[in-house]
Amino acid sequence: MILRVILTVILLCIATCHSLEKGDGFQVFRVLPTTNQQLLQMIRLFETADTDRADFWHAPSVVNGTVDIMVAPEHTGQFQKYLEKHGYTYQIAIQDLRTLLIEKEGNISTHSTDDAFFMKRLHDDVGFHSRLRMGEYYSYSVLSTWLQRIAENMPDIAKLIKVGTTIEGRDILGLKFGKDTPDKKVVVIDAGIHAREWAAIHTASYFINLIVNSREGDPQIQNYLDNIVLYIIPVLNPDGYEYTRTDKTNPRARMWRKSRSPKACAFDGVRNSCCMGVDLNRNFDFRFSEIGASRYPCSEIYHGPSAFSEPESKAYSQFLASLKGRLEAYITLHSYSQLWIYSYSHRKFTYAPDIDETRRVAAKAVQELGRMYGTKYRHGTGPEIIYAFSGGSTDWAKETLKIKYSYTIELRPGYEEWNGFVLDKNQLIPTAKETWAGVTVVLDEVTNQWKSSKNRESELSRIRQEKCSDRLSGCAYWLQSSPNICRISQSTMIRDCAKTCDLCHMITV
Numbered sequence: 001m002i003l004r005v006i007l008t009v010i011l012l013c014i015a016t017c018h019s020l021e022k023g024d025g026f027q028v029f030r031v032l033p034t035t036n037q038q039l040l041q042m043i044r045l046f047e048t049a050d051t052d053r054a055d056f057w058h059a060p061s062v063v064n065g066t067v068d069i070m071v072a073p074e075h076t077g078q079f080q081k082y083l084e085k086h087g088y089t090y091q092i093a094i095q096d097l098r099t100l101l102i103e104k105e106g107n108i109s110t111h112s113t114d115d116a117f118f119m120k121r122l123h124d125d126v127g128f129h130s131r132l133r134m135g136e137y138y139s140y141s142v143l144s145t146w147l148q149r150i151a152e153n154m155p156d157i158a159k160l161i162k163v164g165t166t167i168e169g170r171d172i173l174g175l176k177f178g179k180d181t182p183d184k185k186v187v188v189i190d191a192g193i194h195a196r197e198w199a200a201i202h203t204a205s206y207f208i209n210l211i212v213n214s215r216e217g218d219p220q221i222q223n224y225l226d227n228i229v230l231y232i233i234p235v236l237n238p239d240g241y242e243y244t245r246t247d248k249t250n251p252r253a254r255m256w257r258k259s260r261s262p263k264a265c266a267f268d269g270v271r272n273s274c275c276m277g278v279d280l281n282r283n284f285d286f287r288f289s290e291i292g293a294s295r296y297p298c299s300e301i302y303h304g305p306s307a308f309s310e311p312e313s314k315a316y317s318q319f320l321a322s323l324k325g326r327l328e329a330y331i332t333l334h335s336y337s338q339l340w341i342y343s344y345s346h347r348k349f350t351y352a353p354d355i356d357e358t359r360r361v362a363a364k365a366v367q368e369l370g371r372m373y374g375t376k377y378r379h380g381t382g383p384e385i386i387y388a389f390s391g392g393s394t395d396w397a398k399e400t401l402k403i404k405y406s407y408t409i410e411l412r413p414g415y416e417e418w419n420g421f422v423l424d425k426n427q428l429i430p431t432a433k434e435t436w437a438g439v440t441v442v443l444d445e446v447t448n449q450w451k452s453s454k455n456r457e458s459e460l461s462r463i464r465q466e467k468c469s470d471r472l473s474g475c476a477y478w479l480q481s482s483p484n485i486c487r488i489s490q491s492t493m494i495r496d497c498a499k500t501c502d503l504c505h506m507i508t509v
């Protein structure tokens with residue numbers, strides 16, 4: 001508590017802050033904790049800091065591991081003094097974030113008139129209905145309309161699904177690919193649970209675009225459509241995403257991470273602080289609130305009042321649970337750091353029983369991803385490669401639904417890059433392409449395993465048919481005189497009268 005008071009006081013607004021123009025002067029500090037004490041201090045700050053003042057882009061994880069923090073203009077002076085006072089090694093990685101946003105994303109359309117034109121084109125141009133120009137960001141309404149148009153025009157391969165409704169009343173939409181039969185395995189891919197991670201939303205949209213436009217000439221995609229059921233939900237947190245688009249050059253809006261749930265308050269040691277939003281990826285019922293999450297509503301990692309308190313996470317967990325038993329892989333796309341994360345992330349060296357298989361496929365996926373452009377990913381559990389956290393969707397899915405392959409992917413750039421969430425637009429398509437290459441490793445595993453189990457089944461069925469005969473000649477007579485004999489003496493009848501009793505499918509081979 002004392003530390004929190006000190007930190008809060010340190011980050012209090014200086015007198016000149018109100019003269020700054022909205023969004024001017026946001027800086028990103030790269031801090032290097034070099035001792036255990038500094039690391040613990042940074043972790044404490046990460047868990048308690050108000051997002052409005054200090055927003056962690058790259059969380060503290062290990063001694064000598066960099067921490068990236070976006071600091072609001074009215075607090076940069078005090079923050080710098082604080083770092084110097086405590087002997088931190090640091091540099092200012094981004095001098096003026098607003099300028100960088102204008103430079104990198106300045107031509108991104110967030111105007112409703114542009115959206116209206118795009119929607120009109122989407123509606124009128126029948127030949128264009130399935131193709132979205134990639135390398136761009138789109139509003140949620142454009143993305144939703146696009147999903148609807150695909151489902152309307154390609155009912156043979158895609159079906160529109162509604163996972164739930166957000167706190168602000170938006171439908172959380174996705175597409176279901178492939179013909180569903182009860183024996184098929186299911187894969188779910190989502191993105192955008194964290195609002196500011198636009199590259200993840202673009203990547204999921206790219207996957208959809210690729211599937212609907214390349215399927216005819218791409219045997220691999222056709223193979224997936226024939227053999228698995230694939231769900232893609234490109235924006236799990238549409239309220240947050242739309243909020244990040246309200247002012248494209250204001251870091252306070254653009255760098256919003258949470259949902260847009262109503263204000264909650266908590267006493268932070270100095271005052272009663274009230275803020276909107278919950279980190280939905282800390283709100284799942286897996287070791288809720290244990291670690292890497294915050295009970296302060298103004299923190300960017302605020303876990304909410306209780307597990308599944310939020311309509312988005314609750315609805316999504318119910319959707320995933322409805323697929324239990326068939327859901328073989330679950331992949332959630334985030335940015336950034338170039339990591340392929342698997343369970344469990346709340347504590348080091350805590351794994352599910354099938355960790356060897358999980359790790360094998362992750363290693364293969366990372367290798368395949370890197371083959372495209374040489375991008376280097378690391379794989380491991382949260383505490384092994386980034387930091388410990390609880391309440392995340394993949395850990396919940398792994399533990400509760402026993403999903404074989406449950407992965408969180410942190411996309412480009414690497415954690416050593418200084419531009420973080422502001423990915424250069426010319427990196428968007430390569431990011432999506434290489435991620436698809438990694439994801440296909442998981443899709444191939446699920447598809448091939450299902451196909452080989454089908455082959456095994458049909459081979460067994462063939463052998464059973466070959467062996468399907470009566471060992472004794474009196475079977476028909478027995479059945480006539482005792483109609484229930486096949487059921488009552490089943491094991492004997494499988495051996496002696498399998499054909500007459502229609503029990504060939506139960507012959508042991």
Ligand SMILES: [Zn+2]
Pocket residue numbers: 194197334335
């Ligand atoms: Zn994220």
